[in-house]
Amino acid sequence: MAKKSKKKTxxxxxxxxxxxxxxxxxxxxxxxxxxxxxxIVPAQKPSTPSPTAHYNPYEVVLHNFELASxxxxxxxxxxxxxxxxxxxxxxxxxxxxxxxxxxxxIGYRVQHNNxxxxxxxxxxxxQEVDLDEVRALASLMTWKTSVVDIPFGGAKGGVTxxxxxxxxxxxxxxxxxxxxxxxxxxxxxEDIPAPDVNTNAQTMAWMMDEYSxxxxxxxxxxxxxxxxxxxxxxxxxxxxxxVCIALRESARTHHLDLKKVTxxxxxxxxVGSHTARILEQEMGVKVVAVSDVKGGIYNPRxxxxxxxxxxxxxxxxxxxxxxxxxLTNEELLELKCDVLIPAALGNQLRFDNANRVQAKLIxxxxxxxxxxxxxEIFASRKIPVIPDIYANAGGVTVSYFEWxxxxxxxxxxxxxxxxxxxxxxxxxYAAVLQMSEKHKVPLRIGxxxxxxxxxxxxxxxRGV
Ligand code: NAD
Numbered sequence: 198m199a200k201k202s203k204k205k206t207x208x209x210x211x212x213x214x215x216x217x218x219x220x221x222x223x224x225x226x227x228x229x230x231x232x233x234x235x236x237i238v239p240a241q242k243p244s245t246p247s248p249t250a251h252y253n254p255y256e257v258v259l260h261n262f263e264l265a266s267x268x269x270x271x272x273x274x275x276x277x278x279x280x281x282x283x284x285x286x287x288x289x290x291x292x293x294x295x296x297x298x299x300x301x302x303i304g305y306r307v308q309h310n311n312x313x314x315x316x317x318x319x320x321x322x323x324q325e326v327d328l329d330e331v332r333a334l335a336s337l338m339t340w341k342t343s344v345v346d347i348p349f350g351g352a353k354g355g356v357t358x359x360x361x362x363x364x365x366x367x368x369x370x371x372x373x374x375x376x377x378x379x380x381x382x383x384x385x386x387e388d389i390p391a392p393d394v395n396t397n398a399q400t401m402a403w404m405m406d407e408y409s410x411x412x413x414x415x416x417x418x419x420x421x422x423x424x425x426x427x428x429x430x431x432x433x434x435x436x437x438x439x440v441c442i443a444l445r446e447s448a449r450t451h452h453l454d455l456k457k458v459t460x461x462x463x464x465x466x467x468v469g470s471h472t473a474r475i476l477e478q479e480m481g482v483k484v485v486a487v488s489d490v491k492g493g494i495y496n497p498r499x500x501x502x503x504x505x506x507x508x509x510x511x512x513x514x515x516x517x518x519x520x521x522x523x524l525t526n527e528e529l530l531e532l533k534c535d536v537l538i539p540a541a542l543g544n545q546l547r548f549d550n551a552n553r554v555q556a557k558l559i560x561x562x563x564x565x566x567x568x569x570x571x572x573e574i575f576a577s578r579k580i581p582v583i584p585d586i587y588a589n590a591g592g593v594t595v596s597y598f599e600w601x602x603x604x605x606x607x608x609x610x611x612x613x614x615x616x617x618x619x620x621x622x623x624x625x626y627a628a629v630l631q632m633s634e635k636h637k638v639p640l641r642i643g644x645x646x647x648x649x650x651x652x653x654x655x656x657x658x659r660g661v
Pocket of ligand 1: 394469564590
């Protein structure tokens with residue numbers, strides 16, 4: 198009965214969100230559409246909906262925001278002001294494909310809040326990107342930059358496309374078209390994009406170049422650039438390095454000996470692969486399982502990063518590595534191990550699988566991997582979850598260092614980047630832990646309380 202009424206409430210709240218989405222019509226692109234005399238292929242839609250598609254990531258973030266704002270008795274007016282995005286831009290991108298056909302591709306940039314500084318957040322290319330996902334990720338960025346106390350707000354961008362089906366030329370044309378369409382709202386002091394899923398330093402180089410054509414040389418308009426174009430040393434590995442520091446700090450408070458634990462990492466992209474590498478090569482931690490979109494591999498004696506990396510480079514997947522057992526991504530999440538690090542997509546740990554997770558500690562390298570139902574299950578099973586808005590904040594922290602270097606036209610040495618990142622990750626963990634102990638709430642809500650208080654204070658001070 199209780200489950201039924203919970204389901205109904207969730208359904209109603211989902212319907213309300215959908216209504217709001219329709220009402221809050223997106224800002225129209227400022228430029229007129231060109232009339233192109235060739236057939237336009239409609240925007241790409243996901244061919245098969247993902248099994249987790251019915252989870253609305255934006256609702257999950259709002260749920261956590263509500264829990265935190267109630268704890269600190271945030272006024273309704275202030276809560277209303279800082280919970281919803283400031284601006285949402287939906288753009289249509291005409292992209293000429295290699296076969297001569299023109300495709301119409303949809304992209305978004307959502308600016309959530311800039312009370313503490315310019316909007317900041319990555320750009321994701323994925324076939325399941327939609328407005329609610331980008332909205333959720335933009336909101337998470339506001340809370341993340343606040344948790345680690347760097348002077349940025351939160352934003353996110355996304356393009357609904359499967360980039361694995363595009364050639365390099367098509368990707369470049371898509372990226373330049375997207376940059377042109379969002380040009381009117383980004384800028385070094387306005388909104389600074391960065392890489393996210395399926396985008397990388399090359400994507401940022403194209404964005405920087407396209408923006409600079411209109412505004413003059415502007416390296417500070419994006420972060421995560423190649424080092425040759427003003428990128429920061431240590432940025433590429435920064436999110437993974439931050440995840441490792443988060444694991445080290447939390448292992449201490451949760452009495453786990455890193456020399457003895459086993460770790461499973463879902464995702465072998467930027468974040469997952471650097472996490473696995475640093476854990477093994479710098480911290481001596483045994484990583485027993487890794488995965489990518491094609492599946493996972495497991496070896497109880499440990500998987501050497503260099504072997505997995507070579508396998509990935511040679512075949513496009515870690516699957517097939519000699520001496521390791523093949524498993525599915527679902528099996529990896531439920532593997533017998535001490536630490537689980539989801540480092541791929543959102544909504545991986547849910548009502549339907551949270552009870553089968555065997556790890557003693559979960560460190561969220563991905564954004565939004567845990568639904569609130571799963572959070573409740575983990576809390577009741579006393580499995581601590583180190584929340585995304587702290588655990589994966591290393592990336593945006595070094596993005597901040599990159600932006601500072603660009604603005605000052607001064608390059609930092611690698612050791613300085615790593616040292617400053619360490620300091621921020623350590624002090625932020627202490628602040629999150631303190632908040633969670635003070636309010637007797639899980640670490641995620643402690644992190645949200647810390648973040649929401651800071652954003653609310655800034656909004657109030659600036660005058661709302
Ligand atoms: P990436 O594109 O480099 O890698 C994504 C990885 O996930 C790949 O290994 C891919 O094969 C795997 N994957 C994709 N779909 C999957 C599926 N359905 N099941 C299992 N694995 C799947 O992306 P990334 O930059 O490493 O980002 C990973 C996560 O970390 C995302 O949630 C992202 O938002 C978050 N994040 C990234 C950064 C950053 O600096 N790149 C910063 C903070 C958070």
